[in-house]
Amino acid sequence: MSTVNHDSLVLGIDTGGTYTDGVLLAYHARKVLATRKSLTTKRDFAIGIDNVIDGIRIEDPAAISMVSVSTTLATNAIAEGKGKRVALFLIGYDPELIANFKLQARFATPHYFYFAGGHDLYGREKAELDLAGILAQVLKIKDHVDAIAVSSYFSPLNPEHEQRAYTAIARVCDLPVVLGHQLSTRLGSVERATTAALNASLLAVLQDFIIAVRRAMERRGIVAPLMVVRGDGTLMSDEFAARTPVETIHSGPAASAIGGRFLSHLEDALVVDVGGTTTDLALIEGGQVRISAEGASVGGPAGEYKTAVQAANLLSIALGGDSHITLARDGQLAIGPERVLPLAHLAAEHPDVAKRLHALVRRQWSQASPDWLEYWHLLREPPQSFLADASNRQIALIDALRDGPQPVPELLKRLKALHVGQLDAAELHRQEIIGKAGLTPTDLMHVQGSHAPWDVESAGLALEVFSHHVPAPGGGRGSDPGAVCARVWQRVTEMAAHAIITFLSGKKLDPPGAVDPERDASFAPWFFHHSLYGSHPYLQPEIRLKVPIIGIGAPAGLFLGPVAAALRTDLILPTHHEVANAVGAVAGSVMVSEEVLVYPRLNEIGLEVLGYYVQTGEERAEVDDLAPALARATTLARERALGGALRSGADNPQVVVEQQSDGLDMYRIRARAMGNPRLS
Amino acid sequence: MRPDTQKAYDLICEQIITLALPPGQAINEQQLAQSLGLPLAPVQEALKLLADDHLVRVTPRHGTYVADVNVPDLDQISELRLSLESLAARLAAQRAGPDDLAVLRALREEQLAAHAADADARRLLEIDHKFHQAVASIAGNRYLAQTLDHFFGLSLRLWHLLWAGPKHPDAESLPKAVEKHLDLVDAIERHDPAAAERIMADHVAKFYEDVRAHLSGLA
Numbered sequence: 001m002s003t004v005n006h007d008s009l010v011l012g013i014d015t016g017g018t019y020t021d022g023v024l025l026a027y028h029a030r031k032v033l034a035t036r037k038s039l040t041t042k043r044d045f046a047i048g049i050d051n052v053i054d055g056i057r058i059e060d061p062a063a064i065s066m067v068s069v070s071t072t073l074a075t076n077a078i079a080e081g082k083g084k085r086v087a088l089f090l091i092g093y094d095p096e097l098i099a100n101f102k103l104q105a106r107f108a109t110p111h112y113f114y115f116a117g118g119h120d121l122y123g124r125e126k127a128e129l130d131l132a133g134i135l136a137q138v139l140k141i142k143d144h145v146d147a148i149a150v151s152s153y154f155s156p157l158n159p160e161h162e163q164r165a166y167t168a169i170a171r172v173c174d175l176p177v178v179l180g181h182q183l184s185t186r187l188g189s190v191e192r193a194t195t196a197a198l199n200a201s202l203l204a205v206l207q208d209f210i211i212a213v214r215r216a217m218e219r220r221g222i223v224a225p226l227m228v229v230r231g232d233g234t235l236m237s238d239e240f241a242a243r244t245p246v247e248t249i250h251s252g253p254a255a256s257a258i259g260g261r262f263l264s265h266l267e268d269a270l271v272v273d274v275g276g277t278t279t280d281l282a283l284i285e286g287g288q289v290r291i292s293a294e295g296a297s298v299g300g301p302a303g304e305y306k307t308a309v310q311a312a313n314l315l316s317i318a319l320g321g322d323s324h325i326t327l328a329r330d331g332q333l334a335i336g337p338e339r340v341l342p343l344a345h346l347a348a349e350h351p352d353v354a355k356r357l358h359a360l361v362r363r364q365w366s367q368a369s370p371d372w373l374e375y376w377h378l379l380r381e382p383p384q385s386f387l388a389d390a391s392n393r394q395i396a397l398i399d400a401l402r403d404g405p406q407p408v409p410e411l412l413k414r415l416k417a418l419h420v421g422q423l424d425a426a427e428l429h430r431q432e433i434i435g436k437a438g439l440t441p442t443d444l445m446h447v448q449g450s451h452a453p454w455d456v457e458s459a460g461l462a463l464e465v466f467s468h469h470v471p472a473p474g475g476g477r478g479s480d481p482g483a484v485c486a487r488v489w490q491r492v493t494e495m496a497a498h499a500i501i502t503f504l505s506g507k508k509l510d511p512p513g514a515v516d517p518e519r520d521a522s523f524a525p526w527f528f529h530h531s532l533y534g535s536h537p538y539l540q541p542e543i544r545l546k547v548p549i550i551g552i553g554a555p556a557g558l559f560l561g562p563v564a565a566a567l568r569t570d571l572i573l574p575t576h577h578e579v580a581n582a583v584g585a586v587a588g589s590v591m592v593s594e595e596v597l598v599y600p601r602l603n604e605i606g607l608e609v610l611g612y613y614v615q616t617g618e619e620r621a622e623v624d625d626l627a628p629a630l631a632r633a634t635t636l637a638r639e640r641a642l643g644g645a646l647r648s649g650a651d652n653p654q655v656v657v658e659q660q661s662d663g664l665d666m667y668r669i670r671a672r673a674m675g676n677p678r679l680s
Numbered sequence: 681m682r683p684d685t686q687k688a689y690d691l692i693c694e695q696i697i698t699l700a701l702p703p704g705q706a707i708n709e710q711q712l713a714q715s716l717g718l719p720l721a722p723v724q725e726a727l728k729l730l731a732d733d734h735l736v737r738v739t740p741r742h743g744t745y746v747a748d749v750n751v752p753d754l755d756q757i758s759e760l761r762l763s764l765e766s767l768a769a770r771l772a773a774q775r776a777g778p779d780d781l782a783v784l785r786a787l788r789e790e791q792l793a794a795h796a797a798d799a800d801a802r803r804l805l806e807i808d809h810k811f812h813q814a815v816a817s818i819a820g821n822r823y824l825a826q827t828l829d830h831f832f833g834l835s836l837r838l839w840h841l842l843w844a845g846p847k848h849p850d851a852e853s854l855p856k857a858v859e860k861h862l863d864l865v866d867a868i869e870r871h872d873p874a875a876a877e878r879i880m881a882d883h884v885a886k887f888y889e890d891v892r893a894h895l896s897g898l899a
Contacts, residue, residue: 131779135786139793164779171783171814172790211684211718218719242683 008065008679009033011222012586013052013213014255014579015040015071018276018322018339020048022056023582027065027679030262032576032583034058042080043432045073046212053216061221065679070229070255070585073209074202074248074298078108080430081301083201084146087111089134090193091161092118092126092153103190108197108305111145113137117161118153121664122602123613123620126153129161131168142173147203149196151180153189157597157615176203182617183246184295184308185595185668191295191308198298198307199246206245210238224680225649231296231311233258233289233584234591235677237648246309249296252581254312257282257289259584260550263574270500270545272560273581274553276322277339279496281503282314284550310593315503319495321442321555325488327370331471332513333491341437344446346375347458352404353437357461365468365478369409373462375437376425377405382433393417393424401434439466441492441555444485450558493562497532500567501543532566545569552580589674590653592644596633598626598667609665616640630659630667637671650675688718688726696735696746697836707736707744733833749841751895757831758888762881764828765812769864769880771819773873780818784865787811791861805839811861815880818868838891860886 007026014021017040024034038051049069058064077083086109095114098104104112115137117129138148148169152161159181169177178200180192206228213226228241233254241248256273260266267287273280283290289312296311297304318337326334347353353375360368378401382390390398393415400406400414408420417423428434439462445451446459463481470479470487479487494512502509509524517529530536531543545567551560557573564571576583596616600609612629614621616636623629638655645653653675660668681689692712695701713723727744730736737747772780791807809832816828860883867875 131782132785135782136789139786139790168779168783168786171817172786172810207683207687211687211722214684214722215717215719218721223721239682 007031009058009060009063010066010068010586010677010679011053011056011058011064011224012255012259012582012584013049013067013069014252014581014585015045015048015069015073016252016275016581017042017072017076017278018320020045020052021579021582022052023576023579023586024056024058024064025583025586027586032579035576035579035582037579041432042076045071045076045209046216049213050216053213053220053222058220058222062223064222064224066224066227066586066677067213067217067222068227068229068235068586068588068677069213070251070581071209071248072252073205074245075250075252077202077205078198078249078298078300078305082205083198084204085109085111085144086197086200087113087137087141087145087148088193088197088200089113089115089137089148089150089165090152091115091129091134091150091155091165093151093189093193098190105302106190106194106305108194108300109149109201111141112193112197118155119158119161120154121157122606123154123158123599123615124602125158125160129164131164134165135168135172138169138173142175145175147176147178147200148173149178149180149193149200151189151193151196154187155179155181155192156185156187157599157613158620159615159617163618176200178203183244185597186295186308187662188295188308191306194305195246195295195307195309198249198305199244202245203242206248207242210242214238225677227586227590227649227677229255229585229588230591231309232291232591233312233588234674235588235649236590236592240592240648246307249298249307249309250311250314253280253282253314253316254289255584255588256280256552256581257284257312257314257584258588259580259582260284260552260574260577261287261289262583262587263576263580264550264572266548266550266572268547269550269572270504270547271550271552272496272500272556272563274320274551274556274559276320277318278316279319279499279559280314280316281499282312315499317495317499319492319499321445321553321559322440324374324436325439325441325444325466327466327469333470333487334513335441335488335491335495338436340374340440341377341435342440342442342446342454342459343373343375343437343462344443344452344454344456344459346377346405346437348454350377350405354455354458354461356407357458357465360465361461368465368468370439370466370469371409372407373439373466374408375405376408376411376434377401377437379432379435382428382431386431386433391424393422394428397423397425397428397434405437439463441488441559444488445555445558447481448485451554489558489562492559493566494532496559496563497543497566498528500545500563501528504545543567548572550574550577550580552577554578586677590645590648590650590677591672591674592641592648592650592653593670593672594637594640594644595671596637596640596669598629598633598669600665630669633667633669634659634671637669638673641671641673645673645675649678651678652676682722682725684718684722685725685729688713688716688722689729691716691718692723692726692730693733693735693833696730697833697840699837699840701746703746703749703837703841705746706742707746709744730833733830735833735837749838749895751892754838754888754891754895757834758884758891761828761831761835762884762888764824765816765884766877766881768816768819768821768824768828769868770873770877771821771824772815773868773871773876775820776818776868776871781869783814783818784811784868787814788862788865805836808839808861809836815864815868835887838887842891842894 022036034057036056041047115130116127118126162179180196226238227235229251230247231250257271260271292313295308323336324338324340443459446456467481467484517525527541531541548570601611653673655673657671713720816825864879
């Protein structure tokens with residue numbers, strides 16, 4: 001312990017979709033000293049963070065030398081359309097092309113405007129910049145949006161039009177302005193526009209979040225640098241994060257992968273993080289998180305947004321410990337995609353629910369359909385602002401739930417509705433005023449005794465009722481609860497194995513249960529099925545995972561044991577794997593990456609190379625020959641990355657420079673400066 | 681600047697300028713942080729920056745106060761602004777390029793539109809403020825722009841004092857300010873430094889006359 005006393009203490013926090021986890025770590029000894037788990041409140045991520053910071057056992061808060069946070073805040077805000085309103089100014093883009101390929105849906109904002117200008121592949125001005133048009137539009141829209149994003153055609157090669165637009169816009173209004181070339185040096189113009197728009201929409205969201213974390217730290221007497229995890233698992237200072245919130249997309253799963261690696265000391269593995277809502281997959285290769293070759297994609301209300309942001313290569317599926325187990329009409333079991341509160345948890349907090357479940361078991365089976373296992377409950381009193389515009393149905397529903405949690409059929413009866421759609425509850429669910437509870441894998445773990453922090457008896461009663469309605473394998477009504485448990489785990493295994501195989505192969509495969517592998521004509525479902533179950537009389541197909549699985553999250557052991565067996569590999573569950581995500585939030589390196597582009601300067605007709613441009617984010621220099629241009633670019637990239645890493649809180653950062661040719665006599669010099677965080 | 685310090689600075693500056701925190705008011709850092717929903721540390725940082733801007737006064741014995749508005753101070757500030765803003769207008773007329781003119785024209789359009797739409801004083805004030813900032817930045821001298829920026833907060837507060845006070849100033853003064861701006865844009869467009877300098881000098885002088893009249897009316 002004496003080494004721990006002299007070690008630096010760091011606090012890592014991960015705000016996931018279901019839980020917010022905190023871990024106090026002795027940094028150099030890699031020793032977990034305390035952990036804390038709290039439910040995430042999606043409408044305000046700060047609540048979970050407050051609970052974790054207030055509740056975690058810390059003997060001397062003043063001794064903490066760094067706090068680092070990974071968060072699904074950005075991903076969540078985008079998915080639910082909760083970002084701020086953004087006007088996107090597109091300079092030199094071809095509106096017809098965008099419309100023909102229906103690319104406008106990817107801009108992540110309905111307010112986008114086209115203007116003349118932009119550059120070509122050699123950084124030459126394509127058309128004169130329509131600054132008057134831009135300013136007129138700014139004045140028209142500035143009172144209706146919260147931020148402005150500007151993306152100009154080929155701006156990474158020549159950001160002049162973005163910069164001129166910025167200078168002019170900043171002179172006529174006070175809105176924050178985001179420029180595309182500052183976020184990405186990739187040439188894809190639509191991705192750059194999307195990235196700029198998303199970044200602009202998240203500025204205030206992340207700023208508020210950082211302030212909330214800082215407040216909680218101050219209340220607890222913690223004075224330390226605050227870092228935020230990027231989507232590739234590296235760290236940036238809160239100051240950087242407030243300017244580039246878009247880089248936090250996917251930071252949660254990336255932190256899990258880093259934490260899994262840190263705790264297991266494995267250099268190559270598949271990291272599988274089983275949370276309450278989702279299961280996330282990421283790869284560790286040679287001790288590093290594998291980065292996606294394409295930019296991070298993130299789901300928005302109207303579809304998928306492709307960004308130019310670097311992020312871990314990962315796959316997230318809607319399967320977790322709190323996934324809702326339901327029965328489809330054809331008697332098939334379905335697990336997820338919806339996340340609900342486990343019934344064992346609800347019953348532990350509301351004894352009335354336990355009583356109701358007792359009564360339910362005694363009813364005739366036809367009077368106790370699985371609908372009776374879905375409970376709604378009041379999460380909080382609705383704010384006055386909500387009540388002012390609430391419908392009669394909504395108010396009646398809230399009133400009914402003030403008496404305690406109610407099963408859905410009971411609610412329908414009380415509110416004289418025929419089906420759930422009539423209850424007008426969508427907005428109440430979305431704002432987390434009312435919540436849903438139901439049968440989940442977590443309840444099954446209670447019954448089987450593998451993980452049982454809440455009401456075991458209620459979980460058992462719920463499973464019994466549910467099992468009455470699950471068709472027996474040979475036909476006929478009703479199954480043994482033990483057999484139903486086995487079938488749920490079997491489906492969980494199939495879903496996880498399916499995700500792993502499609503993630504690693506990049507190939508499509510019908511999801512489990514979608515086709516009958518025996519009757520379907522295609523080979524793939526048959527191969528998958530028999531690799532798992534080996535039931536063919538003559539053939540034994542085998543899919544073997546060549547690296548071990550590192551399991552992360554509380555349910556990982558139970559979920560992933562059969563998955564590892566089915567894929568013929570080992571499951572590694574490092575000590576403290578249930579909070580590896582929070583460990584990963586502090587275990588990453590501080591990284592700043594800078595790119596400098598070198599490309600030829602052509603004469604008017606484009607046939608003769610007159611020299612080379614060396615283009616950094618803001619400045620462009622002209623050099624006569626390629627070799628000195630590349631040398632200059634290398635020096636510039638190195639210096640800029642090093643300076644950025646030091647400013648961002650890296651301790652003794654090391655710089656790696658790589659040169660890459662984009663073809664067409666164009667070169668990309670990338671410097672990455674990385675170091676451990678400097679502890680205060 | 682740390683993001684929470686920036687936010688604290690913006691919010692407190694806004695409160696001082698709009699007189700929500702009136703001149704001379706004692707500031708309790710704890711309470712202020714509480715009311716803004718911010719940690720204490722960035723609020724203290726922001727108050728230091730505001731002291732640099734002369735909007736807050738920190739005294740060793742009596743704590744932190746919102747800076748007073750008094751006539752001797754006013755005289756000194758108006759002297760400085762009068763000459764610096766005139767200089768800015770002259771340089772802007774000499775140096776304005778096409779992008780700069782586009783900005784001034786856009787602001788002129790906005791001002792005319794706001795005026796035609798009978799916009800409230802607050803709005804006209806914001807536009808006026810933007811206009812002065814734009815001229816300072818178009819002058820193309822970083823140190824000049826920074827020096828002026830230092831005093832914009834103080835000037836804005838005076839505007840609010842003028843318009844929020846019990847004795848309303850001459851209701852004509854804003855329209856006149858607008859006309860002055862139109863003339864000024866013309867002069868800069870014509871690249872006529874002498875005219876630009878003179879118009880700006882008149883404009884700023886008139887403003888301080890109004891403020892003085894207002895303050896003496898209060899006394």
